[in-house]
Amino acid sequence: xxxxxxKAFDEDINALRALIAEMGGLTEDAIDNAMKALxxxxxxxxxxxxxxxxxxxxxxxxxxxxxxxxxxxxxxxADDLREIIAxxxxxxxxxxxxxxxxxxxxxxxxxxxxxxxxxxxxxxxMAQIAREMVKGALDAFVARDPIRAIAVIERDxxxxxxxxxxxxxxxxxxxxxxKMISExxxxxxxxxxxxxxxxxxxxxxxxxxxxxxxxxxxxxxKATSVGTFTKE
Amino acid sequence: xxxxxxKAFDEDINALRALIAEMGGLTEDAIDNAMKALxxxxxxxxxxxxxxxxxxxxxxxxxxxxxxxxxxxxxxxADDLREIIAxxxxxxxxxxxxxxxxxxxxxxxxxxxxxxxxxxxxxxxMAQIAREMVKGALDAFVARDPIRAIAVIERDxxxxxxxxxxxxxxxxxxxxxxKMISExxxxxxxxxxxxxxxxxxxxxxxxxxxxxxxxxxxxxxKATSVGTFTKE
Numbered sequence: 487x488x489x490x491x492x493k494a495f496d497e498d499i500n501a502l503r504a505l506i507a508e509m510g511g512l513t514e515d516a517i518d519n520a521m522k523a524l525x526x527x528x529x530x531x532x533x534x535x536x537x538x539x540x541x542x543x544x545x546x547x548x549x550x551x552x553x554x555x556x557x558x559x560x561x562x563x564a565d566d567l568r569e570i571i572a573x574x575x576x577x578x579x580x581x582x583x584x585x586x587x588x589x590x591x592x593x594x595x596x597x598x599x600x601x602x603x604x605x606x607x608x609x610x611x612m613a614q615i616a617r618e619m620v621k622g623a624l625d626a627f628v629a630r631d632p633i634r635a636i637a638v639i640e641r642d643x644x645x646x647x648x649x650x651x652x653x654x655x656x657x658x659x660x661x662x663x664x665k666m667i668s669e670x671x672x673x674x675x676x677x678x679x680x681x682x683x684x685x686x687x688x689x690x691x692x693x694x695x696x697x698x699x700x701x702x703x704x705x706x707x708k709a710t711s712v713g714t715f716t717k718e
Numbered sequence: 719x720x721x722x723x724x725k726a727f728d729e730d731i732n733a734l735r736a737l738i739a740e741m742g743g744l745t746e747d748a749i750d751n752a753m754k755a756l757x758x759x760x761x762x763x764x765x766x767x768x769x770x771x772x773x774x775x776x777x778x779x780x781x782x783x784x785x786x787x788x789x790x791x792x793x794x795x796a797d798d799l800r801e802i803i804a805x806x807x808x809x810x811x812x813x814x815x816x817x818x819x820x821x822x823x824x825x826x827x828x829x830x831x832x833x834x835x836x837x838x839x840x841x842x843x844m845a846q847i848a849r850e851m852v853k854g855a856l857d858a859f860v861a862r863d864p865i866r867a868i869a870v871i872e873r874d875x876x877x878x879x880x881x882x883x884x885x886x887x888x889x890x891x892x893x894x895x896x897k898m899i900s901e902x903x904x905x906x907x908x909x910x911x912x913x914x915x916x917x918x919x920x921x922x923x924x925x926x927x928x929x930x931x932x933x934x935x936x937x938x939x940k941a942t943s944v945g946t947f948t949k950e
Contacts, residue, residue: 554799561793567786571806578810657900664893671889674903675910 498556502573509545509580510624516587521613523594532594542584549577586679593672603669612648616680619687626694638691645684652677730788734805741777741812742856748819753845755826764826774816781809818911825904844880848912851919858926870923877916884909
């Protein structure tokens with residue numbers, strides 16, 4: 487690459503990073519608002535989250551287009567090419583995080599008319615960790631910071647523990663409140679969505695760690711949690 | 719590109735397509751075997767499915783490596799570049815389908831010791847459709863066949879209908895069998911995994927349709943099902 491191409495490549499990669507950061511911000515908001523809609527039974531807000539996912543999808547499509555264009559025009563070499571492929575993959579992961587937030591928002595209507603489901607109160611803390619992991623992973627990506635990436639990876643277990651605790655709590659709650667079984671099942675699925683968001687944030691953090699250090703982070707148990715089986 | 723580069727590119731893209739086909743075959747087997755393990759309570763088989771997912775992940779990593787290498791060495795132009803990016807994305811999607819099959823297999827242990835959960839019998843037909851969609855989508859990809867792609871897209875609704883029926887059935891079953899609530903919740907999650915596999919196959923089929931015709935398939939309702947809320 488000559489100096490001109492080099493500069494043009496840097497501009498493209500910065501534009502891509504800005505698009506990822508924008509997607510990340512929208513996704514964090516989507517998680518926040520989906521949870522807010524859920525806890526306040528705000529169906530209108532939930533619908534805005536569902537509708538807003540389109541913008542996240544569009545940004546992902548825009549990233550893909552710019553990636554193809556950058557590769558075609560700049561013909562980046564090994565490291566730059568790997569970085570740009572990483573951006574493409576991270577865009578796809580953030581898009582899926584947005585889908586999980588949308589899926590949470592879609593479940594809000596189930597709760598709007600129904601009686602209080604007590605264990606719902608366990609979800610906001612879990613959502614906060616998942617959301618912070620998303621922010622942490624994307625901040626680490628923008629700053630190419632392996633230390634921040636490790637901090638995200640280490641929090642994944644907390645989200646898994648939350649998921650298992652909620653699964654167990656919901657099983658007991660369903661036994662005691664058979665009329666709330668449907669709502670309770672939706673809570674389980676919401677917890678699962680949050681667990682998946684945490685897992686995806688961890689994947690991003692692992693990619694950041696790998697691309698900035700050249701090493702894989704210490705093996706974590708990649709097993710996604712299936713929930714603990716309780717015999718009661 | 720000169721003739722030599724052109725031929726080399728064709729060889730690379732054929733190698734990539736072969737890797738996708740191999741991943742697809744392993745994923746179909748993983749779905750089959752996970753369901754077989756589930757219906758026969760075969761924990762050993764379930765563990766083999768879980769262990770076997772590593773190979774699917776490796777193939778995805780191999781595809782990514784070959785994609786980067788092909789782009790760097792052959793500098794493919796617009797259409798070829800878009801095709802190779804599509805291969806990268808499809809590899810990522812198939813890898814996730816493998817994860818869903820693994821997740822089903824992980825739940826088998828929950829059922830091994832417990833009494834018969836009747837609605838389990840609804841799952842195999844749903845799994846068969848999901849598995850056929852995976853095969854259909856990847857066959858369409860290998861043959862660049864938009865007709866086969868459309869056939870896959872049209873079956874997505876059947877999988878969604880199955881999911882909703884299973885969700886409703888499980889809610890009723892849980893009310894009548896409070897001791898089976900935990901196992902029943904796992905069945906709901908297995909149905910959800912199958913629904914997601916069908917959704918991912920549909921995504922692949924849509925990409926195949928788009929790359930082979932230049933047009934987007936008629937809009938389907940992308941809403942992933944959250945399950946029907948029953949008041950009983």
